[in-house]
Amino acid sequence: MKTLTRLIVCGLAFGLSSHVMAQGKVEIEWDKPEKYRDVRPSNESRKRFREATFKRIDEYMNKLASELPHNSKLLMTVNDLDLAGEVFPASFVGLGHSTSDVRVIKNIDIPRMKFSYQLLDELGQVIQQSEVNLKDMSFLDRSNSSFRNEPLRYEKNMLKRWFEEEFESQLAQKETKEDPVISKL
Template identity: 30%
Template sequence: MRTLTVTGLGLACLLAVAGAHAKPRNVSDPEAPRALPTEGTVQVQWTDPAQFTELRTSRNRWEAQRGDWVVTLAEHLRKQADKRLPEGQKLDVTITDIKRAGDYEPWHGPQMDDVRFLRDIYPPRINLQFTLTDANGQVIDQGERRLSDTGYLFNSSLPSNTDPLRYEKRLLDDWLRRELQPERKTAGL
């Protein structure tokens, strides 16, 4: 019985020490990945999140950089693009800037420092570069897009959705719906 207690206590201490040294997730960590693992027909990478508008202009930079929301958005983009991409085509996307919907308003006081206020003056914005190729590697389309949804608060289908990235995901979904239309054959046609 005493051995079990000592072992349990030792394990608890080990977990506490390991937890103390674990770094919180931070999108601007220089050691964090800058691309999803290469697989399938959709490749997604991103530039340095520390340079994204979301972090550069945030009124609460610490809260804005918490989590792995860049990876979550990249995974969502890959999953949705993979569903829409015509067979034989490949899509390569580089996310160059993100400004999430809403912002922090420090004038509400310290108890509200970590609350993101959703107002029409804080629309979601995503800038990206992409290249769409066919099965032979011929470029079908490429370019840069600046996505924004100034009416993001007026979509009645989202109030029950509690995903903190729901507005940014919808922005990407709308872009994919417009960009990946089945009747597209080659660039310029």
């Protein structure tokens, strides 16, 4: 934890851009977000859209992490983000002279996220860590009923699937500890 904070402070002092969101069980460092493949808005400023996108992902990851064992912490460093779809000028997609751009979702413009993570126990010891190059090539074919009207629904669905797979043993461990009937079996 102190090391992450020191790295962030040192990086900022030397002019490296980084954005950190910390709350709850997840701390996400957004490393050099201006170099990400695609975090482009369709109808607002880039900075405001990027901040809102990071906040939504941070809140969602904290929601997922609430299922991890008590006092564990997930540290993530995101190196790239590519949202589903592609942003085009409204006139290019046949919407006339609209002032807003439009994000067009096609199956070839898949959501992607590149990051590393560490899962820490209550003592700050690393339980699990990995480099992740996440992508969902079938994002349009998956049922998104729980995310139907949400911004970032494809990215959230991708993160949920990864999270449940990656932390399956920790999630099962928490369920066993919380349900004494299961732990006696």
